[in-house]
Amino acid sequence: MRRLLCAAVLFPVAAAAHEIELSGASSLNEKSSASPRAGSLGTRLEGSIDLGDIWTLDIGAAYTHEFAGKPTQGGAFKPKGGDIFTLSSSIGRLFGDHLYADLGITFSPPSTTESTTGITLSDGADTPADILLAARTNTVGGTAMASWDSGGNGGWRWRFLLLGSVDRSSTEQSVSKLSTASGEVNVAKAASSCAKNNTGAVCDRLGALIDPAVASMVHGAVMGGLTVRISAVHEASIGGTWHGYSRSATETAYFSLAQAGRGAFSLSGGVPVSPLAWEASTGYARQFGSIKAGFTANAGAYTTGGSTLGLSLRANWKISETWRLWMRGSSARDVDADGAAIISGTGAVGFAYAWETESAEPDDDSPDTDEPK
Numbered sequence: 001m002r003r004l005l006c007a008a009v010l011f012p013v014a015a016a017a018h019e020i021e022l023s024g025a026s027s028l029n030e031k032s033s034a035s036p037r038a039g040s041l042g043t044r045l046e047g048s049i050d051l052g053d054i055w056t057l058d059i060g061a062a063y064t065h066e067f068a069g070k071p072t073q074g075g076a077f078k079p080k081g082g083d084i085f086t087l088s089s090s091i092g093r094l095f096g097d098h099l100y101a102d103l104g105i106t107f108s109p110p111s112t113t114e115s116t117t118g119i120t121l122s123d124g125a126d127t128p129a130d131i132l133l134a135a136r137t138n139t140v141g142g143t144a145m146a147s148w149d150s151g152g153n154g155g156w157r158w159r160f161l162l163l164g165s166v167d168r169s170s171t172e173q174s175v176s177k178l179s180t181a182s183g184e185v186n187v188a189k190a191a192s193s194c195a196k197n198n199t200g201a202v203c204d205r206l207g208a209l210i211d212p213a214v215a216s217m218v219h220g221a222v223m224g225g226l227t228v229r230i231s232a233v234h235e236a237s238i239g240g241t242w243h244g245y246s247r248s249a250t251e252t253a254y255f256s257l258a259q260a261g262r263g264a265f266s267l268s269g270g271v272p273v274s275p276l277a278w279e280a281s282t283g284y285a286r287q288f289g290s291i292k293a294g295f296t297a298n299a300g301a302y303t304t305g306g307s308t309l310g311l312s313l314r315a316n317w318k319i320s321e322t323w324r325l326w327m328r329g330s331s332a333r334d335v336d337a338d339g340a341a342i343i344s345g346t347g348a349v350g351f352a353y354a355w356e357t358e359s360a361e362p363d364d365d366s367p368d369t370d371e372p373k
Helices: 187-197 201-210 255-259
Strands: 013-029 039-051 055-066 082-095 099-122 126-149 157-180 215-229 234-245 276-288 291-302 307-318 323-335 341-360
Touching: 055 099, 082 126, 099 157, 126 255, 157 187, 157 255, 234 291, 276 307
Parallel strands: none
Antiparallel strands: 013 039, 013 341, 039 055, 055 082, 082 099, 099 126, 126 157, 157 215, 215 234, 234 276, 276 291, 291 307, 307 323, 323 341
C-alpha cells in the first residue's frame, strides 16, 4: 500500500484502497440424460477492504436462480427451479514486494432445486415420460492461494499463481413426480420398466432417485497458472487444474444439479455436466488505451468419460481512476458419458468502484518524511 506524506500536518497519513463490485450473469444449457440443467440467472456482490499496508479482506455474496425448464414429453407439472445463496470471505497478506497469499472460506446453505428430464417407459410399447427431479444440497469449502509477481514497469513481467481448494457437498436427489402426456404414472412402474428393459442412461440413475439417500462428497482441486506481460500492451497466459473426489460420481445421480450456483470450478465459467478430471487453458489479452480485451480457450476431460471445450471473451474498461466496467461472454461444448453433445453459453457484466481512505497515524518525535512509494 502506498505511503502518502501530508504536508499540512506533522504526521504521516496511511491511504487504504478499497473496491466494491456488482455483477450479473445468465446462462443457457442444452439438457441431456447426464445433465438436466436448463440454465440460470444470478448476481454477485463483492468487496475488497485494505486493512493497513499488508492485509486485505475480501467478502462476497451471490444469488443464483436455476431455471427448471419445461417438460418435453407432455408432463403436466410445473417445476419451480431453485434459489441458491453462497457466501464467501478471505483474508490475504503481502509478503515483501512480490509474494501475496490468502486463505478463504465459502458456504452455501441447504436449498432445493427442481428440474426435469425425460425417460422412455417400455411396457409393451415405448412411452415417453417426464421426471420431476428435486435436489437438496449444501456446500462448505476452503481455499488457499499464493501468487508471485516479478514486478517492474518495463519489459517482460511474470506472474505465477498456485491455488488449492477443498469443498464438501451433501446432496439428496429424488423423483417427485413422473408423468406422460396421458397423466401421472406411478414411480414404481417406471422402476419396473427400467428393471426389465433398461431403456437408457436415465434408467441407470433411477434406482438412486427412487430410494434417495444423502450423498456426501469431498472434492479437491489444485490449479496452477502463469501470466506473462510481453510488453506494455500484450499479455499471454497458460493454466491447468487437477480435480480429485472422495467417492465415485455415480453415487450422485446428477452431478450438475449438486454444483449449480455453488462455486462452479470449470475454467469455461460454466457448471460441469460431470465431475472434471483435469482442465487446461491458454489465453491472450491486449491493451487498447483504457480498454483491455482478450480471450481464453480451455479443454478438459470428465472422470465418467466425455470431454469439454470452451472459449471465453472478455473486455475490461477503466472508465476513470474510480470506475471500472467489464463484460464477458463464453460458450462451451461438452460431450457427456453417454456421447451426447451439450452446447451452453454464458454472458456476464459487472462494474466496480474503488476509493481510498486516509487515517492519521499517531504522532512521534521524528515525523515520517519518506517520499511516496
